[in-house]
Amino acid sequence: MKLKAVTAVVAALTLAACGGEQPKEVTADVPHGYVEGAEEAAEAQSRLIVADTETGAVRVVDLITEKVHETGQVDGVRALTGDGRFGYLTGRDGAVRVIDSGAWMVDHGDHVHYYRAKVRDVGMAPGQRPLAAYSDPAVSALSYPDGTTTLLDRAQLDKGSVAELGKITREPHAGVAIPYGGHVLASVAEPGKPLARGVRVHNRQGKAVAEIEQPCPDLQGQAVTRRGVVFGCADGALLVTEKDGAFTGAKIPYPRSVSAQERATAFFHRPGGATLAARAGETAVWSLDVGRRSWQYVETGPVAAVNAVGEGGPLLALTRDGTLRSFDGSGKEQTAIPLLTPEATAADIPSIQVDTTRAYVNNPLSADVYEIDYNDNLRRARTLKVGGKAGHIVETGR
Template sequence: MILTACLLASGCAGGDEPEPAGDQGKEAVPHGYVEGAQEAAEQQSRLVMADAATGTVRVLDLVTGDTATLGAVGPVTDVTTDGRFAYLATGTGTEIVDSGAWTVDHGDHVHYYRAKIRRAGRAEGPGPVRAHSDPAVTALSFGDGSVRLFDREALEDARPGAGRALPDATAPVIPYGEHLVVPGTGAAHDRVEIRDRDGKPVSSPDETCPEPRGTALTRRGAVLGCADGALLISENSGAFTARKIPYGTSVAPAERAVDFRHRAGSTTLAARAGRNAVWILDVTGLRWKRIETGPVVAVNTAGEGTPLLALGADGHLSAHDPATGKRTVRTPLLPPASRGPAPVIEVDTSRAYVNDPAGRKVYEIDFNDRLRRARTFSLDFTPSHMVETGR
């Protein structure tokens, strides 16, 4: 499916409908209009970065190259994003940053927005935090197993409030299909429930997901990492189905996929398989592939037709053919891995971004051109944690 950005100049017209009589003479509100935001013709990618020790927070605009300073939030232990907001876990709760960049996908077209970068409040709950959102609700799943639901409109107004507790939820929750996908339920904590947005159970697939950990939201549906593989939850006209994607072999607990990495919406997922290998999960083809990479600290992929990117413990960045597993290029990038948060690889359609805490830099990598360094961003603080927004 080809996605077409709709510009404010033309909107996304759906036909020549007559104006209501009472609206004659008034200026029409463009389709996709968001108060306080500017619509753009391309994705507005930004990097939210935090210093683990000092809690200094910076937001790097990848379109303009400008960096915004948001001050310190206290020592940061973990950062995650739902595509627009970054959630920074500290010792006293979770600080929320509105990156001011996001994408609205209508299926046959998308809208790209940019707005003011700002602090958006805080949520009570320990890290690590996992965040998933839809247009109505944001689900924050905390390190103690608790889950709270936040009204999306209130969050966008920087008034998140305390949120609403979701009972009997012990694993990351995914808002999907105007419902909530809630894993880890039942006596054995291996059932998956579909609940309405009020938390009321609607259905439960026959397929189970023992020991749910990793989560991802793709164009094919919501993906849950399980002890025996993955579970794909799909929705069609309000009906939910589940398909198990088994590993196909016995996998030791330390080598299971528990943290999926991918480009937003992509149906190709990457995850570390212990210390020395990587899993590729093809959600469309319903199959896993294990790639022997050697010691690895970070992985990611932009999806079908693009390489698997793996950052080794020795600081070298490698590209692998996801079909064959063969390494196609390898280049030195960072110092060898040391103590502290591991670097990450963030990806969009044509570039990857790798943070270098020791060198106080971020590298933009053209993964279609033999891992060429397209840009280097020098910083005045240590980018221990990093997430990309604007998706």
């Protein structure tokens, strides 16, 4: 009853704060961003989707109550990607199962809504072996190695079913598509080239409507920030922004000549954060400050996983010896704690999930997920027992 009372108060306050933002179908009694069957809360309702690589068991862990929800099984699970609410799991046969964690946020820039609902198995999504999944309130985009992207109706996903809105088809390449600014930004490649050369703008049904003039050779890696969408290029990063329906691109070049082995090919960051982390070869990390449009090269030692807390926060790196390390804005190491065994990092599936106060690191050889207070010398705040083995994890509700 206490949660419901708080929920009612927050709903009333946030509805007033949203003013005229509500869609037409939302009544005066329903807060903006509401989904039927959900409760609004005063704080993030963070959860972890956890997949056991040995048994295929999928679990959702409530990070507030520590309750573990058993949520089906994916035979031979080999990959897990998330979009802030849903988890997309790839099994041995390449098929994609969608899990609703029941926790999400709606970010309006000047304020945020947090929601919680029941955990459920939504079912199978079309396509095989997705490379990435990104969503906005209207569209979920699943991108595949053959150069196609399936656009799913997010409202139907919210209700527990899978329905296609459209499809983006281009030259086969390891590409990506990201809903942004009421449209979808999709990589585009030249015939016979395995990597993209730039970014094109599509509508939500998949039709191309514009092209970003700034090129992005050998596009690999992407991130959605409050300052725009970042794409990794051979010569730096491409930042795409939108204003009044117009999309523009600006290059953030590397500070020096960078080899193919050193360039950033995958970005990690706190959702919405404008500081990104990426491996720079095997023994260092790039930190990209999108606001300042600058790169920093940080020597960390052999890297197993990285992430960035955000502006003013530390860069986190899990090194191959199992040590978790934090680095300040100048690249100087602040703290280091032993966390995993070298054998656990050799599996190449530990990850660092970051929210506004904590980081979560999975031990793929045990049932343990470590909650780390990165503002308190990497203090281990909790050890969460998730059952089975914590092979893959993503955090939702942030």
